[in-house]
Amino acid sequence: MHPNTDPQIYWTLLNHEDWNMYIAATSSGLCYIGSQSKSFDELAKWVESRFPGTVLARNDEILQPYKAELIEYLQGKLTCFTISVDFRGTPFQLAVWNALCQIPYGQTRSYSDIAGHIRKPAAVRAVGAAIGANPLLITVPCHRVIGKNGALTGYRGGLEMKTRLLTLEKESSVFEGSILHA
Template sequence: METKNKPTLYWSLFKFKDWNFYIGSTSKGLVFVGSQNKPFEELFEWAKKRFPGSPLVEDDEKLEPYVIEITQYLEGKRKTFTVPFEYVGTPFQLAVWNALCEIPYGRTTSYSDIANNIKKPAAVRAVGAAIGANPILMTVPCHRVIGKNGSLTGYRGGLEMKTQLLDLEKRGSSSNE
């Protein structure tokens, strides 16, 4: 039951080994991948801002295609995602998130590289903010962005999650080359 401007948000708790996080989608695609071990409030608060008034419906079946691909990724069997996304953000955020999707599996890049890629070399801080607002962790790979000096800068999912994802990709990219 989708009303004209209030799409239903479907959600599910993703569980795989020691990974637990909430994921959400609309009928158009994946809109949210939560942080490791964060409560449902993280999804709820995000949805309230980005989809005000939309009903939240638990639906494991609707989220099954996303669960399959994220699981394959965490098992090291998938390097790119084929499921649809629905980006909800400003045009600037969308440009940044699309640039994130260009970073190859197992590689990292810097905030200033992203700023240059979207032809806004002076907007490094704004790029950082847009990356921080990325609602679709892992699948839009903001974990591949690190500080210019190689430091693991902030990550919505926490630095432990970022480290785990980068290690997973390092193992995955070296074993298949």
């Protein structure tokens, strides 16, 4: 983790239909997406632990491009994000998070698949811990990781949020496929 060079982290509340989550960005890109319907305290605690001494400043304008893409995703219209991100972690965490970004929209992988992808097949538990530390729910799609037996497993946003995201992607993929094959 490198030291924070930003004096502020900008935040806003994303409200779309029944989705409500706090999002935050540095001057370099989106750095945090909160859990569905959690309080501002979740964001404040994360910033305090990852960016000590940083000021949190509400700025709806700076976060508008990030909100716009997230809303398009939640509407089933966007399958690939183009927004800049600023995720900071250990080299191992970054390798895991980059592997998550390679899971295609509407598909899932197991923790063992991710461990194999980063060439650390024995590190399944460490992969799980890195996934649990992912600060960018949705855009770094940790919701696409399931247990080896196909069971839904832990998710920082809660299993209800994980289920909703997987259902959204499955339904959007089926709809998109039916248009392409019509």
